[in-house]
Amino acid sequence: MRGRLNKVKKNPAGLRKNSLAHPLAKIRRTVLILLPVAVVASTVYFISMGIRSAFPLREIVFAGNTHLTDGELEGLAGLRKGENLLTLSSREVYEKLMKSHWIRSVIIRKELPHRLRIMITESEPFALLDMKRHLFIVDDRGELLEELKNSPIPFLPVITGNPFGDREVFLDAISLAKAIKMTGLLEEKDHVEIIARKAEDLEVNLDGMLVKVGVGNYERKLRRLMDLEGEIKRRGIPVDYIDLRFANRVVVKTVHEVVK
Numbered sequence: 001m002r003g004r005l006n007k008v009k010k011n012p013a014g015l016r017k018n019s020l021a022h023p024l025a026k027i028r029r030t031v032l033i034l035l036p037v038a039v040v041a042s043t044v045y046f047i048s049m050g051i052r053s054a055f056p057l058r059e060i061v062f063a064g065n066t067h068l069t070d071g072e073l074e075g076l077a078g079l080r081k082g083e084n085l086l087t088l089s090s091r092e093v094y095e096k097l098m099k100s101h102w103i104r105s106v107i108i109r110k111e112l113p114h115r116l117r118i119m120i121t122e123s124e125p126f127a128l129l130d131m132k133r134h135l136f137i138v139d140d141r142g143e144l145l146e147e148l149k150n151s152p153i154p155f156l157p158v159i160t161g162n163p164f165g166d167r168e169v170f171l172d173a174i175s176l177a178k179a180i181k182m183t184g185l186l187e188e189k190d191h192v193e194i195i196a197r198k199a200e201d202l203e204v205n206l207d208g209m210l211v212k213v214g215v216g217n218y219e220r221k222l223r224r225l226m227d228l229e230g231e232i233k234r235r236g237i238p239v240d241y242i243d244l245r246f247a248n249r250v251v252v253k254t255v256h257e258v259v260k
Contacts, residue, residue: 055085058114065120067102067145073120076100085110093118101145127177128153130160130193142167142174157186161196169196172215176202179218183226200245214245224250 060079062070077093090108097106097118105121123139128148135148137156142163157177163170173196180186180194185206193205199215213221221244228250232239243251 055113056082057085057088057116058082059116061115061117063117063119065122067122068100068120073097073118077118079116085112085114085116088116101139101143125154125156127174127194128156128158129163130158131162138174140174140178142171157181157192157194159194159196161194166198169199169202172196172199172202176204176213176218179222180204182219183222185222185226209239210241212241212243212245228252 057079058081060070060074060081062073065073068076076099077096079093088110090110093108094106097103097120102122103120104123107119109117109119111117123141123143123145125137125145126140127138129136129138129144135153137145137148137154138159139145144163157180159170159173159177161170161173173194176194177192180192186192189207191205191207195203195205202213202215204211204213211225225242225244228242232252237252238255240253240255243253
């Protein structure tokens with residue numbers, strides 16, 4: 001009976017000893033696990049900080065830009081000298097630059113340790129859009145590049161119309177402007193205005209002479225016009241308008257009669 005009582009008294013001390021040993025073992029294991037992780041994290045941090053400070057952007061070189069200045073391009077791209085060249089996102093720079101209608105393509109190259117080179121292909125002014133007495137420069141795809149306000153007006157074919165009202169008619173007018181350039185008529189005339197209301201009623205004013213062109217076959221029609229124009233000048237015919245919309249004939253409306 002006493003033996004049993006003595007054994008019962010010894011057990012609480014043993015339990016206390018074991019209960020103290022387990023937390024210490026857990027703490028030791030946790031330290032052993034966390035210590036290497038902390039060392040690795042610290043090493044990665046200091047290496048990354050070293051890399052960031054090792055490649056600061058010091059030189060930004062643009063090439064191919066004529067309408068946009070280097071300062072305007074830097075602002076569009078959101079570039080700042082001193083930022084890390086290695087971690088700089090070329091895709092973000094590309095996407096920001098391509099938001100400008102003046103920019104058609106971009107090539108970005110990092111030249112470590114400190115230079116960023118950006119090659120720009122710009123859109124070229126192709127025609128002027130006269131829309132509600134506002135002049136806009138447009139490219140050969142019909143994209144509006146910018147509005148002309150106080151700038152000198154360049155000699156380009158003028159398209160009178162509204163590209164937002166009927167896009168197809170406006171693109172037909174762009175195609176007609178291309179044909180006018182292709183045939184050499186643009187160099188021969190002082191004023192070229194394309195009137196784009198409806199595709200079938202597409203007209204062009206060449207130095208005051210109205211020509212009804214219609215839709216399609218622009219280059220062929222304009223070459224027929226060039227052949228006819230010489231004869232009209234030789235004969236001194238006073239022309240009201242010339243109609244090229246028919247497949248097999250040209251109609252010349254004079255002040256007094258129609259010559260077919």
